Amino acid sequence: MEVILLERISKLGQMGETVKVRDGFARNYLLPLGKALRANAANKTRFEAERATLEARNLERKSEAQKVADVLDGKSFIVVRSAGETGQLYGSVAARDVVEILAAEGFNIGRNQVHLNTPIKSIGLHKVELQLHAEVEIHVELNVARSAEEAERQSKGEELTSVDAIYGVDEDALRPEDFFDPEADGVDEDEA
Numbered sequence: 001m002e003v004i005l006l007e008r009i010s011k012l013g014q015m016g017e018t019v020k021v022r023d024g025f026a027r028n029y030l031l032p033l034g035k036a037l038r039a040n041a042a043n044k045t046r047f048e049a050e051r052a053t054l055e056a057r058n059l060e061r062k063s064e065a066q067k068v069a070d071v072l073d074g075k076s077f078i079v080v081r082s083a084g085e086t087g088q089l090y091g092s093v094a095a096r097d098v099v100e101i102l103a104a105e106g107f108n109i110g111r112n113q114v115h116l117n118t119p120i121k122s123i124g125l126h127k128v129e130l131q132l133h134a135e136v137e138i139h140v141e142l143n144v145a146r147s148a149e150e151a152e153r154q155s156k157g158e159e160l161t162s163v164d165a166i167y168g169v170d171e172d173a174l175r176p177e178d179f180f181d182p183e184a185d186g187v188d189e190d191e192a
Contacts, residue, residue, distance in 0.1 A: 001026045002039035008134040065133035076141040078151040092119035
């Protein structure tokens with residue numbers, strides 16, 4: 001099906017272009033959301049008549065998104081989750097969690113604006129892409145840790161997946177003599 005795009009859509013085309021898309025994509029996404037019109041003579045004349053209004057609305061949305069992007073770009077947010085000793089999360093951090101974290105900070109971002117290919121399943125610093133507008137894309141950093149103290153240590157560059165980092169134990173300093181008496185012959189003195 002050929003459609004006329006009413007706004008820029010990434011990987012598809014610019015506003016005003018006539019593009020060929022699959023029927024289901026047009027019927028289920030582009031047409032119901034008002035992102036495109038069927039490509040016919042009547043809709044072409046309608047688009048040309050409304051072009052100035054559409055461009056002004058697009059420019060306004062872009063400027064609003066840019067204001068939010070200027071505030072958000074490069075910010076870091078702390079996410080506290082339960083995790084095992086190896087740093088594997090017991091749950092995961094998904095797009096809806098990112099939306100909730102940003103909402104708690106006062107930013108109104110939709111779940112479809114968060115581009116997270118796979119959920120975050122380990123502690124550490126993770127970059128998350130936010131597409132606020134078709135032409136405005138930014139990255140925020142999620143500091144996923146077991147506690148706020150660990151998040152602070154992690155932001156300074158410390159690796160928190162070792163026993164030393166979690167419990168304060170130096171793994172290299174541990175020797176078998178610290179746990180076993182080398183002079184004991186394996187027989188308990190009370191039994192002899």
